Amino acid sequence: MSSVANVQRLPRVPGVGRLTQTRVAVSEWTKLWSVRSTRWSLFAAFLFTIGVAALACAVVSHHYPRMSPQDKASFHPLEVNLAGVQLAQLALGVLGVLIITAEYSTGMIRASFTAVPKRLPVLWAKAGVFAFVTFALMLPAVLVAFFVGQAILAGHNIDVGFTAPHVIRVLVGAALYLTVVGLFGLGLGAIVRNTAGGIASFAAIMFVLPPLMNVLPTSWNNAASPYLPLQAGEAILSTTPGGHHLSPWVGLALFAGYAAAAIAVAAVLLVRRDT
Amino acid sequence: MIEAHNLTKDYGKKRAVDELSFVVEPGVVTGFLGPNGSGKSTTMRLILGLDAPTAGTVTVNGKRYRDHQAPLHEVGALLEARSVHTGRSAYNHLLALAQTHGIPRRRVNELIDMVGLHDVAKKRAGTFSLGMGQRLGIAAALLGDPQTVMLDEPVNGLDPEGIHWIRNLLRGLAAEGRTVFVSSHLMSEMALTADHLIVVGRGRLIADMSVDDFVRRASGNIVHVRSPQAEELRGHLVASPDVTVTVIAPGLLEVSGLSAPQIGETAAHHHLVLHELMPQQVSLEEAFMELTRDDVEFKTGVGPAATTEAAA
Numbered sequence: 034m035s036s037v038a039n040v041q042r043l044p045r046v047p048g049v050g051r052l053t054q055t056r057v058a059v060s061e062w063t064k065l066w067s068v069r070s071t072r073w074s075l076f077a078a079f080l081f082t083i084g085v086a087a088l089a090c091a092v093v094s095h096h097y098p099r100m101s102p103q104d105k106a107s108f109h110p111l112e113v114n115l116a117g118v119q120l121a122q123l124a125l126g127v128l129g130v131l132i133i134t135a136e137y138s139t140g141m142i143r144a145s146f147t148a149v150p151k152r153l154p155v156l157w158a159k160a161g162v163f164a165f166v167t168f169a170l171m172l173p174a175v176l177v178a179f180f181v182g183q184a185i186l187a188g189h190n191i192d193v194g195f196t197a198p199h200v201i202r203v204l205v206g207a208a209l210y211l212t213v214v215g216l217f218g219l220g221l222g223a224i225v226r227n228t229a230g231g232i233a234s235f236a237a238i239m240f241v242l243p244p245l246m247n248v249l250p251t252s253w254n255n256a257a258s259p260y261l262p263l264q265a266g267e268a269i270l271s272t273t274p275g276g277h278h279l280s281p282w283v284g285l286a287l288f289a290g291y292a293a294a295a296i297a298v299a300a301v302l303l304v305r306r307d308t
Numbered sequence: 309m310i311e312a313h314n315l316t317k318d319y320g321k322k323r324a325v326d327e328l329s330f331v332v333e334p335g336v337v338t339g340f341l342g343p344n345g346s347g348k349s350t351t352m353r354l355i356l357g358l359d360a361p362t363a364g365t366v367t368v369n370g371k372r373y374r375d376h377q378a379p380l381h382e383v384g385a386l387l388e389a390r391s392v393h394t395g396r397s398a399y400n401h402l403l404a405l406a407q408t409h410g411i412p413r414r415r416v417n418e419l420i421d422m423v424g425l426h427d428v429a430k431k432r433a434g435t436f437s438l439g440m441g442q443r444l445g446i447a448a449a450l451l452g453d454p455q456t457v458m459l460d461e462p463v464n465g466l467d468p469e470g471i472h473w474i475r476n477l478l479r480g481l482a483a484e485g486r487t488v489f490v491s492s493h494l495m496s497e498m499a500l501t502a503d504h505l506i507v508v509g510r511g512r513l514i515a516d517m518s519v520d521d522f523v524r525r526a527s528g529n530i531v532h533v534r535s536p537q538a539e540e541l542r543g544h545l546v547a548s549p550d551v552t553v554t555v556i557a558p559g560l561l562e563v564s565g566l567s568a569p570q571i572g573e574t575a576a577h578h579h580l581v582l583h584e585l586m587p588q589q590v591s592l593e594e595a596f597m598e599l600t601r602d603d604v605e606f607k608t609g610v611g612p613a614a615t616t617e618a619a620a
Contacts, residue, residue: 050410051377060407067400068393135393143358143391144401144448147383148408150357150374307359 054154061158065132065166074128075166078121078211079174085117086178090185097189109272110193111203114182118175118207118270122214125167126239129218130231132159137226143308152303156223160216160296167215172208179204199272206269206285213266213289214239220295224302239263259284262291309334309487310355310456314364317350317511324350326511327364332489334455337482339502339519340491343600347511348491349388352460356385368456380409380452386445388460388491394434398425398444401433406451419447424473438465446474456487463497475501495596509600531568533561534584541580545571562588 050056065071093113100108133156136142149155179195186192193200221238222231243263246254258264259279268284279287310332317325325347332338342348353359355366357374365372369382376382392401402416420429423443428436433444442465449457457478463471478501482488492498498505498519505522507515515522535541538559545553551565563571568587575582 052379052409056410057408060404063400063404063407064393064396067397067404068395070395135395139393139395140389140391141393141396143387143389144405146358147356147385147387147391148380148405150376150379305360308353 052149052154054157057149057154058158058162060148061155061162065162068135070131070135071128074124074131075170078124078128078167079170081120081124082117082171082174083178083181085120086114086182087185089113089116090182094185094189094191097191108191110183110186110191111179111200111272113186114179115203115207115270117178118211121171121174122211122239125171125211125215126218126235127232129163129215129220130222130225130235131228132163133219133222134226134228134231138228146308153300156296156300156303160219163215163219164212168208168212171211172205175204175207202281203270203272206281209285210266210269210288213285213292217262217288217292217295220292220297220299223299224295260287262288265291309370310366310368310458310489312351312355312364312366315351315354315361315366316363317347317354317359318362324511325354325361328508328511328513329364330506330513330516332456332487332506333504334487335482335485336503337478337488337490337501338504338506339498340489340506340508341495341498341596342491342493342508342514344493346508346600348493348508349460350511351508352385352387352458352491355458356383356387378409378452380405380411381454382452383456383458384449384452384454385457386442386449386459386462388464390441390445391448392433392441392444395432397430398433398436398447399429401444402447402451405448409452411451415451419450422450423447439467439470442466443470446477454486456489457481458489460491461493462490463492463494471497507596507599514599529564529567530588531563531566531571532556532584532586532588533563533571533582534559534586535561535575535580535582537580540578541575541582544574544578544580559583 090110090113093108097105097108136145145155146152179200183192183194195201217239218231218235221234222228225231225234239262243258243261246258246261249257255277259268259277265279265284266288268279269281271278271281278284310330312328312330315325315328316323328347328351340348340351350359354361355368355373357372367373368376373379373383396404399416399420402419403413406413406416420426423446425440425443425447428440433441436444442462446459446462449459459478462474462478466474478488478490482503490498490501502519504518505515506513507522533541536559538555538561542553542555542561545551545561545563545566548566551563554562556562566574568585572582572585
């Protein structure tokens with residue numbers, strides 16, 4: 034007859050393993066790579082970082098002979114090279130939100146929290162795995178973007194060497210910055226538990242808040258703006274430290290602090306709220 | 309074994325579960341029965357710690373669920389609401405859950421075959437029909453070879469073959485000594501599967517008894533007797549107190565308060581002829597309706613029950 038007759042007995046497992054943080058991390062690794070949209074977002078962030086940098090360098094390189102002296106003076110080969118990072122941060126921030134909110138929208142979170150009823154290991158594993166994957170992908174992306182971009186700029190002798198001042202700090206910093214962007218999105222997503230709300234709050238805090246500061250008196254604006262998440266984080270990308278910016282590593286640390294705070298709030302809520 | 313003690317859950321002002329106490333024993337299939345909205349799913353979420361109780365406690369195999377070192381080994385659960393990422397394949401869904409406990413891939417494949425999802429294991433779960441989704445949920449519930457299996461409305465969306473399969477599966481799991489706790493709003497389904505019943509209405513415990521007792525209690529010991537000497541028999545039967553006899557047709561009596569053997573013996577004692585002696589078992593469905601009539605959350609607004617309610 035059909036297969037129903039012989040399936041009543043459940044095959045026994047000899048001693049099921051305990052739940053551990055490492056095992057939850059392995060599970061989150063599987064979850065991250067087994068959803069198409071995640072793979073595409075990571076792939077897109079990788080390609081944007083390299084492709085947009087190459088494009089920007091090619092355009093600048095083409096226009097350079099006709100640029101005004103002032104423009105030439107303010108031109109920095111590393112800044113053009115980071116054009117792709119601006120786009121990549123959007124993809125990674127949104128992905129950070131999605132990694133957690135998609136579990137809520139699909140109901141997967143109930144399965145996750147049934148397997149891991151203490152819940153926090155899921156959040157730590159998501160943050161850890163996502164941070165690792167982002168950094169491991171974006172560091173090579175930024176480096177490839179640098180060498181490709183500078184090779185293009187070298188045609189007009191306006192390139193910068195790998196060992197020139199700030200270069201290594203900016204490149205490694207860019208990968209770290211993107212990692213923190215993703216974690217910030219993850220924290221916000223875990224607080225809001227809703228994809229649209231998570232992306233909106235991420236975009237509002239990162240990109241809407243800074244221009245809103247302009248309504249403040251200039252002195253207030255100058256005093257407060259460097260401490261906003263975006264400005265603080267972008268200090269690590271600066272080729273001309275000083276002025277109204279925080280110093281590079283202080284800025285990045287502050288940005289990481291914001292992300293950590295968002296994840297901490299999410300952790301408290303995660304344990305307390307019903308699912 | 310599941311033990312709930314004064315389990316209570318409020319959502320805002322609404323009380324979903326109201327001081328519920330019960331024990332679900334291993335080795336039998338326990339049906340968890342109640343009309344829609346009576347707090348069955350909430351109770352199951354409380355057992356798993358997905359929701360926190362407002363008051364009371366619930367333990368699984370002696371501990372709160374979250375305090376177990378290998379939760380999937382203690383309880384396997386299928387929840388009523390879908391709990392699968394729609395963009396992930398059935399295989400990867402199960403694999404990710406298995407990995408949290410170090411359960412090998414071999415086990416994942418075994419369960420996929422067992423629930424009959426072999427051909428669609430690599431397809432995204434979002435493309436699954438309701439029945440396939442249920443099978444995937446059941447596979448997830450059984451991954452950890454759990455001592456306690458808890459399924460919320462498992463036959464929802466299953467075809468007759470699937471329903472038959474679930475029944476056999478549940479009976480098999482109970483026969484292996486596991487605790488099996490299955491909710492349903494369909495009494496007829498429970499009649500075929502469960503040994504024991506926990507019945508709730510509006511979050512409160514209505515009954516906690518074996519299926520046989522449940523029917524016996526609800527049917528109130530009514531026996532129909534057909535006899536050419538009905539009038540004479542009636543006279544002997546009503547001699548004892550607590551017995552009522554109604555003549556429902558010439559030669560046909562409805563007796564309540566006596567069992568069929570007692571009536572037969574009375575008749576024999578007085579040398580009366582019996583043509584039929586029929587214990588009137590109400591169906592489980594009727595028993596269930598009778599018990600939960602006052603505890604239905606959403607009434608249809610027609611019928612006597614609703615009318616009385618409105619008048620009150």
